Amino acid sequence: xxxxxxxxxxxxxxxxxxxxxxxxxxxxxxxxxxxxxxxxxxxxxxxxxxxxxxxxxxxxxxxxxxxxxxxxxxxxxxxxxxxxxxxxxxxxxxxxxxxxxxxxxxxxxxxxxxxxxxxxxxxxxxxxxxxxxxxxxxxxxxxxxxxxxxxxxxxxxxxxxxxxxxxxxxxxxxxxxxxxxxxxxxxxxxxxxxxxxxxxxxxxxxxxxxxxxxxxxxxxxxxxxxxxxxxxxxxxxxxxxxxxxxxxxxxxxxxxxxxxxxxxxxxxxxxxxxxxxxxxxxxxxxxxxxxxxxxxxxxxxxxxxxxxxxxxxxxxxxxxxxxxxxxxxxxxxxxxxxxxxxxxxxxxxxxxxxxxxxxxxxxxxxxxxxxxxxxxxxxxxxxxxxxxxxxxxxxxxxxxxxxxxxxxxxxxxxxxxxxxxxxxxxxxxxxxxxxxxxxxxxxxxxxxxxxxxxxxxxxxx
Ligand SMILES: *Cc1c(COP(=O)(O)O)cnc(C)c1O
Numbered sequence: 001x002x003x004x005x006x007x008x009x010x011x012x013x014x015x016x017x018x019x020x021x022x023x024x025x026x027x028x029x030x031x032x033x034x035x036x037x038x039x040x041x042x043x044x045x046x047x048x049x050x051x052x053x054x055x056x057x058x059x060x061x062x063x064x065x066x067x068x069x070x071x072x073x074x075x076x077x078x079x080x081x082x083x084x085x086x087x088x089x090x091x092x093x094x095x096x097x098x099x100x101x102x103x104x105x106x107x108x109x110x111x112x113x114x115x116x117x118x119x120x121x122x123x124x125x126x127x128x129x130x131x132x133x134x135x136x137x138x139x140x141x142x143x144x145x146x147x148x149x150x151x152x153x154x155x156x157x158x159x160x161x162x163x164x165x166x167x168x169x170x171x172x173x174x175x176x177x178x179x180x181x182x183x184x185x186x187x188x189x190x191x192x193x194x195x196x197x198x199x200x201x202x203x204x205x206x207x208x209x210x211x212x213x214x215x216x217x218x219x220x221x222x223x224x225x226x227x228x229x230x231x232x233x234x235x236x237x238x239x240x241x242x243x244x245x246x247x248x249x250x251x252x253x254x255x256x257x258x259x260x261x262x263x264x265x266x267x268x269x270x271x272x273x274x275x276x277x278x279x280x281x282x283x284x285x286x287x288x289x290x291x292x293x294x295x296x297x298x299x300x301x302x303x304x305x306x307x308x309x310x311x312x313x314x315x316x317x318x319x320x321x322x323x324x325x326x327x328x329x330x331x332x333x334x335x336x337x338x339x340x341x342x343x344x345x346x347x348x349x350x351x352x353x354x355x356x357x358x359x360x361x362x363x364x365x366x367x368x369x370x371x372x373x374x375x376x377x378x379x380x381x382x383x384x385x386x387x388x389x390x391x392x393x394x395x396x397x398x399x400x401x402x403x404x405x406x407x408x409x410x411x412x413x414x415x416x417x418x419x420x421x422x423x424x425x426x427x428x429x430x431x432x433x434x435x436x437x438x439x440x441x442x443x444x445x446x447x448x449x450x451x452x453x454x455x456x457x458x459x460x461x
Contacts, residue, residue, distance in 0.1 A: 003077075003317055004082060004101075004214060005088070005364050006089055006257055006259070008088060008089055008091060009086040009087070009088050009089075009305070010086065010087045010088075010089075010256065010257060011084050011087075011253075012084040012101060012249055012252055012253060012256075013040055013198060014080055015020045015243075015247070016084075016252055017079065017080065017083060017084060018071065018244075018248040018249065018252075019070065019071060019076070019240060019250075020068035020069055020070045020071055021068065021069050021071060021244045022067065022068060022239045022242060022247070022248060022279055022280050022283065023063060023064075023066055023068065023241055023243075023244065023280045024243040024244075024275075024283070024286075025063070025064040025070055025237065025241070025274075025350060025351065026063075026064065026065055026066060026067040027067065027283055027286040027287070028286060028351070028354065028355070029286065029358065030354060030358055031064050031267065031351065031354070032324075032325060032326075032350035032351055032354040033312075033324075033325035033350070033354075033461075034185070034196065035322045035324050035350070036312065036322055036323040036457070036461070037322060037323075038314065038319070038322060038323050039351060040319075040461055041323075041458075043459060046058050046059070046062060046320050047089045048421035049061065049062075050059070050376065051229075051458055052219060052222060052223060052230050053226075053229055053230065053231075054124070054127045054128050054130075054131050054133065054229050055111060055127075055131055056127040056130065056131070056271070057124060057238050059237040059239065060241055061236060061237050061238045062237075062400065063237075065398070069241065071123075071245075072126060074126055075122055075123050075126050077121045078126075078152075078155060078356060078363065078411075079119075079122070079245065081109060082111040082118070083245065083249070084105060084249045085102055085107055085110060085246070086106075086107050086110070086251065086417075087100050087105075087106050087110050087249070087250055087253040087254070088104065088105050088106075088107055088306075088383075089104055090103040090105060090383055092106065092382040092384075093379060093382050093383050093399075093402075094319065094402070095382075096378070096382045097399065097402050097403060098102070098406060099402040099403060099406040100405055100406065100409060100410065100411040101402040101406075101410070101411060101413070101415045101445050102259070102411065103398055103402055103413065103414045104220070104254075104259075104261070104413070104414065104415045104416075105394075105398070105414075105415070105416050105417070105418040106246055106249070106250045106277060106415070106416075106417055106418065107244060107385065107418045108273065108417070108419050108420060109385070109387075109388065109391075109418065109419070109420040109421030110416065110421075110436050111151075112143060112147070112148040113145060113149060113151055113176070114147070114307070114330070114388070114420050114421045115144045115148065115273075115388065115405070115420030115421070116243060116246060116272070116273045116417075116419050116420065117144050117145050117147075117148035117149075117233050117234075117272075117421055118148040118152065119242050119243050119245050119246065119276070120148075120233060120238070120239045120242035120243060120272065121145070121148035121149045121151065121152035121231075121233070122151075122152040122155065123238075123242045124136070124149075124152070124231045124238075124242075125149070125152035125153050125155065125156045125158055125231075126152075126156060128156075128158055128229060128231070128314050129156040129157070129158055129460065131229075132227075133158065133228065133229055134152065134158070134159055134226070134227035135153070135158050135159025135160060135161065135225075135226060135228050136149070136158060136159075136160055136161075136222070136229050136230065136231045137160075137161045137162075137163070137164050137218040137219075137221045137222040137225070137228060137229075137230050137231075137418045138160070138161075138162055138163070138212035138218050138230065138231045138232065138233070138389065139162070139163045139189065139211060139213070139215045139217070139218045140163070140164050140166050140168070140175075140179075140233075141164075141168055141170060141211045141214070141344075141425070142163070142164055142166065142172070142175075142425075143168060143172050143175030143176075143178075143179075143236075143343060143424060144166060144388075144424075145233030145421065146162040146175070146176060146179050146184065146186070147178050147179055147182075147291070148233065149162070149184070149231060149442060150162065150179040150180075150181075150182035150183065150184035151182050153182070153183065153184065154182035154183045154298045155446070159183075159185070159228075160179075160183070160184040160185065161184070161185050161187065161218070161228075162179055162184050162186045162187070162222070163187050163188075163189040163191070163214040163215075163217045163218045164176060164179075164187065164188055164189060165188075165189055165208070165209040165210060165211055165213075165214050165354070166184050166188040166189060166190065166207070166208050166209035167176035167208035167209060168209075169186065169188040170188075170208075171427060172424060172435055173196070174424065175424055181387065183233070187217075188209070189209045189213055189214040189217050190207060190209050190213050190214075190217065191217065193221070193308075194216075194217045194220045194221055194224075195211075195220060196213070196216045196220055197217045198218055200213055200295075203256060205443075211316075211317070211344075211345075212316050212317020212318050212331070213318060215232075215318060215320075215321070216314040216316065216317075216318035216320050218230055219320060220309060221414045223312065227433035233270075233273065234269060234270030234272045234345065235270035235271065235272070235315060235324075235345070235348075235349050235350075236349075237346065237349075237350070237351060237432050239270075239272045240271065240272055240276060240279065240349055240351055240352075241288075241314075242274075242276075243272045243273060243275060243276025243277075244276050244279045244280060245276065245294055246273065246276040246277045246417065247276055247277045247278060247279050247280035247281060247307040247353045249281050249401050250277060250280075250415065251280045251281060253322055253408065253433045254415075255430075259413055259436060260292075260413065261281065261292045261412045261413050261414065261415035262292055262293065262412040262414070262415070263292055263293045263295060263401055263414045263415065264277065264281055264292045264293070264294050264295070264415050264416075265295045265297060265394045265398050265401070265410060265414065265415070265417070266278060266295075266296060266297070266394050266399045266416065266417040266419070267296075267297050267298070267343060267390050267392075267393035267394045267417070268296040268297065268298050268304075268305065268343065268347050268348065268364070268421060269298075269343035269390060270341060270345070270347070270348065270349055271296075271343045271349030271351070271352040271353075272349065272350050272421040273416065273417050274296055274352065275349055275351060275352050276293055277415075277417040280360075281294075282294065282355065282360060283375065285360055286360065288348070289311070289340075291362055292327055292415070293362045293363070294360070294361045294362050294363070294376065295361075295362060295364075295397055295401075296352070296356065296361055296365070297364075297365050297367065297393040297394050297396070297397045297461070298343055298364065298365075298366050298393065299339065299341055299342075299343050299344070299366060299367065299368075299369060299393065300366040300367060300368045300369075300439070300441045301335045301336050301338075301339040301344075301368075301369065301439070301440050301441060301442065302329065302333075302335040302339065302343060302344045302345070302346070303366045303441075303442070303447075304327050304328060304329055304347060304348045304357055304377075305327045305353075305364035306347065306364050306365065307329070307442075308327040308328050308329045308348070308354060308359050308447075309327070309328060309329075309364075309451060309454070310325070310326070310327055310338060311325065311326075311454050311457075312324065312325050312327040312454070312457040312461075313326065313330065313331055313346075313347055313454055313455065314455065315331075315347060316331065317332065317346075317396065319331060323455060323457065324350045324353075325350060325353070326347045326348050326349065326350045326353040327347065327348040327356065327357075327383050328346055328347040328450075328454070329346050329347075329349070329442075329447060329451075330346060330447075330449075330450025330451050330452070330453045330454055331346055331454075331455075332346075332449070332450055332452075332453035333346045333441075333442075333446075333449070333450030335440075335446070336440035336442070338437075338438050338440050339369065339387035339440065340369060340425075340427070340428035340437065341369040341372055341373070341389035341390065341392070342389050342425075343390050343393065343395070344389065346450070348381065358447055362404065365397060367393060367396050367397075368439040368441070369389070369437060369439060370432065370437055370438075370439055371396055372389060372392045372395075373389065373392065373395050373428070373429070373432035373437065374391050374396075375392050375395045375399055376389065376391075376392035376397035376429075376432075377432070379392070379395045379399075380422075382461060385418070385421070386422040386423060387418055387420070387421070387422050388419060388420035388421055388422045388425060389416070389422060389425050389428055390418055390419055390420065391422075392422075394416040394418070395416065395418070397416070398414050398416040400412055402414060420435040
């Protein structure tokens with residue numbers, strides 16, 4: 001077959017876009033353990049979740065029966081403005097590596113929010129609007145999720161309050177400006193607008209804030225403001241569900257090409273882009289058929305799957321959320337402040353955690369951030385696209401797998417998720433470029449301190 005038979009980019013027509021999301025829980029042999037109320041240690045009910053999340057999203061969160069959940073037309077219409085995302089054949093990277101492997105990536109950075117997060121943001125805003133809510137609250141650290149949510153709320157005419165980790169708001173003024181342009185109200189966190197924020201400020205007026213603290217403020221603002229609910233951009237089942245548009249599109253594109261991936265790779269922070277890319281391919285494995293090798297990649301400085309425990313833990317640092325059974329390094333674990341490469345969440349999606357625990361995800365691997373930025377730079381120079389540091393974890397793994405093929409002579413087909421653009425991460429690139437970026441890997445003692453914060457949940461629950 002001549003090399004150019006497969007195009008550099010494969011798109012789908014509007015008719016070929018997915019009409020339903022794939023709910024992997026319907027096919028999982030062992031479902032993830034239930035989410036628990038931390039007070040009673042009983043599974044949380046829809047009633048308990050109703051003051052926090054939109055009703056329809058609570059249903060999706062708890063749905064373990066329906067394999068496919070229809071994507072409402074209003075959401076599909078919004079998707080059409082920036083989807084399908086391209087499936088790109090990385091010919092130039094293959095050539096640079098001299099590998100017989102075929103490398104493909106699914107690029108999610110081509111919208112203004114710069115990442116895959118918009119796929120779930122628009123769905124969450126839609127259901128809030130449907131319910132007649134006035135607005136939603138959320139937190140943002142690096143800013144991708146807040147930006148995606150501000151675009152989605154701007155589109156549906158919903159109010160949005162974003163609690164943005166104070167140091168991030170100071171370091172990334174342009175992110176804040178994008179959110180404000182789309183109509184969001186951005187409050188640096190901790191703030192004096194919530195009780196928990198005032199408490200934290202009273203203790204430490206100079207604090208730069210943290211994601212855990214911003215979550216606590218956003219949840220408090222949602223439950224104490226009439227007509228508001230809270231939204232979250234990763235980890236939850238509903239977010240993985242919405243993100244399956246990535247994998248469904250990729251699968252259709254591969255079918256059109258008459259190809260199929262042997263390896264599927266994704267970076268994993270809370271697990272949403274990996275879960276979304278991988279899910280539709282995993283369906284075959286769950287049905288006992290031949291399936292690709294699934295590889296999750298995380299930073300060595302926050303090694304949730306590779307060195308964490310599979311245990312019940314809080315989903316936030318403030319310990320106000322329910323408990324989820326997941327791979328975790330402990331809700332109180334704080335990655336080194338020198339960590340610039342994203343993916344710093346302490347836990348992992350309960351769905352992905354269960355799939356990994358049961359061996360359906362074949363491997364989790366971690367890399368130092370300097371190795372990740374080396375791959376990011378190599379990729380940018382040959383493929384043109386500047387990757388998000390998070391996505392570059394997947395690039396690093398794809399390059400290593402392609403180099404293994406070079407040694408063995410195998411022409412494997414590799415698919416990885418390029419979850420976003422690196423435009424808003426130039427601070428981290430500057431550190432890498434001027435040689436000031438360092439690698440900080442937690443010691444076993446550091447991890448033990450995180451594990452010591454795990455709540456006491458009896459083993460038979
Ligand atoms: C948020 C983000 C991630 C990590 O989140 P997941 O839920 O693990 O996907 C990865 N890549 C990009 C570009 C992000 O913005």
